Amino acid sequence: xxxxxxxxxxxxxxxxxxxxxxxxxxxxxxxxxxxxxxxxxxxxxxxxxxxxxxxxxxxxxxxxxxxxxxxxxxxxxxxxxxxxxxxxxxxxxxxxxxxxxxxxxxxxxxxxxxxxxxxxxxxxxxxxxxxxxxxxxxxxxxxxxxxxxxxxxxxxxxxxxxxxxx
Numbered sequence: 001x002x003x004x005x006x007x008x009x010x011x012x013x014x015x016x017x018x019x020x021x022x023x024x025x026x027x028x029x030x031x032x033x034x035x036x037x038x039x040x041x042x043x044x045x046x047x048x049x050x051x052x053x054x055x056x057x058x059x060x061x062x063x064x065x066x067x068x069x070x071x072x073x074x075x076x077x078x079x080x081x082x083x084x085x086x087x088x089x090x091x092x093x094x095x096x097x098x099x100x101x102x103x104x105x106x107x108x109x110x111x112x113x114x115x116x117x118x119x120x121x122x123x124x125x126x127x128x129x130x131x132x133x134x135x136x137x138x139x140x141x142x143x144x145x146x147x148x149x150x151x152x153x154x155x156x157x158x159x160x161x162x163x164x165x166x
Contacts, residue, residue, distance in 0.1 A: 006146060010043060010136075014119050016087060016114055016119070019034050021104070026100065028097055031096070039085075043083065045141070046140070047082050047139045047140070048083045049136070050085050054131060054132065055088055076166075079163065085111075085112050086109060089115070134156075145166075
C-alpha cells in the first residue's frame with residue numbers, strides 16, 4: 001500500500017502498543033505495563049485524528065508538532081473527534097513517558113507505539129526506519145484527510161491544518 005487517500009477505508013488488523021494511563025502510575029518514573037491497542041477495532045465507528053511523528057522527545061515533535069494538539073484538544077472534541085492518537089516508532093514505555101512529560105492524563109490523547117514502524121511501513125509513510133510525520137482524519141473507518149509532510153516543517157500535519165479539514 002502506498003499512502004492512504006481520502007475515501008480509503010482504514011485498514012484492518014492495525015495494532016499499536018501502549019501503556020494505559022492510571023493514577024497510580026502517573027509519575028514519569030513509574031512504568032505501567034504495555035498492552036496491545038487494536039486500532040482497527042477501537043477506531044471503528046469513531047472520528048479519530050491519528051498523528052505520526054518521527055520520534056518522541058525530539059525537538060520538532062516536542063516543540064512544534066505536539067503542542068498544537070494539546071492546546072487544541074477541546075476544539076477537536078467540539079468538532080466531534082472521539083480519539084486523538086499520536087504514534088511514533090518509539091516503544092510504549094517511551095511514548096508513555098512522553099505523554100506524562102506533557103501532563104496528559106486519563107488518555108485524553110493516546111500516545112501509541114508503532115512497533116518497528118509496521119503500520120507506517122504498510123502505508124509507505126516512513127522516514128528511514130522511523131514513522132514519518134503525517135496526519136490522518138478517520139471518520140467511521142473512512143479516511144477523510146491524509147497528508148504526509150513534504151519536508152522538515154510542520155505544515156499539513158499540524159493541529160491547525162487538521163482542524164481546518166474536519
